[in-house]
Amino acid sequence: MSKNPTVELKLPILKNMELIATQTAEVVSKHMNLSEEKSGEISMAIIEACINAFEHSNSKEEIFIHFIISETSLTVKVIDQGVGFDATKVAIPDIDSKINTKERKRGWGVMLIKELMDYVHFTSDSSGTTLTMVKNKGQKDE
Amino acid sequence: MSKILNTEESNGLVIISTQGYLNKDLGEEIQSVANEFIEKGTTKFLINLSQSNIVNSIGASIMIELIETLQEIDGDLSFCELAPIIEKTFNIMGLTKYCKTFKSQSEAIEALG
Numbered sequence: 001m002s003k004n005p006t007v008e009l010k011l012p013i014l015k016n017m018e019l020i021a022t023q024t025a026e027v028v029s030k031h032m033n034l035s036e037e038k039s040g041e042i043s044m045a046i047i048e049a050c051i052n053a054f055e056h057s058n059s060k061e062e063i064f065i066h067f068i069i070s071e072t073s074l075t076v077k078v079i080d081q082g083v084g085f086d087a088t089k090v091a092i093p094d095i096d097s098k099i100n101t102k103e104r105k106r107g108w109g110v111m112l113i114k115e116l117m118d119y120v121h122f123t124s125d126s127s128g129t130t131l132t133m134v135k136n137k138g139q140k141d142e
Numbered sequence: 143m144s145k146i147l148n149t150e151e152s153n154g155l156v157i158i159s160t161q162g163y164l165n166k167d168l169g170e171e172i173q174s175v176a177n178e179f180i181e182k183g184t185t186k187f188l189i190n191l192s193q194s195n196i197v198n199s200i201g202a203s204i205m206i207e208l209i210e211t212l213q214e215i216d217g218d219l220s221f222c223e224l225a226p227i228i229e230k231t232f233n234i235m236g237l238t239k240y241c242k243t244f245k246s247q248s249e250a251i252e253a254l255g
Contacts, residue, residue, distance in 0.1 A: 044197075
């Protein structure tokens, strides 16, 4: 069985480095003939995943991003070497409870990733977190 | 990389046009410029995002803060010329429940002016 083509990035935790990942996502999406809509959704999900890894992993180590290309889907893995977290304890944000209250306005990343991608899974322990996100190809993407 | 390209005022409506990534820095720049006009009495703002094709949730959260500020003075925040992924992100977050979006700046001026 042949191995799926994979693009691997290593990003230092520096301001706006997530844009390097979105540029790579655009090239990979184009290679896979994904629609502009899907390409934008993948880029947005990657931005949020990188920001979460940069801000919440409490790590100064680089993050790794793997783009795994298959006939039917693109899998993106965002891997940090931080302290880990429990994805089940991430509150679902609601703008109605944030507007005109003292509630923090931020905290949208996980929700956006789940809305924008077809499959999302976190594995996390005290040595780091791996976020696996999948965008399926549709009939229009052939 | 990202910046405010132009700010103009017409008939009580302030139009802020941006370029590049709507992230924390650009969000805070918009907020700062808007606050200067709010202090002078302006209550209606239109953000033209025609040259900003990418956003993150931190930049969008700062727009929520601006909406909140404007609600306190009975003001309005609107956006025009949003890239599809920015419009989708604002919809998912619910921003579009609290602000108007327009396809073009001229359409927005006609509706808001």
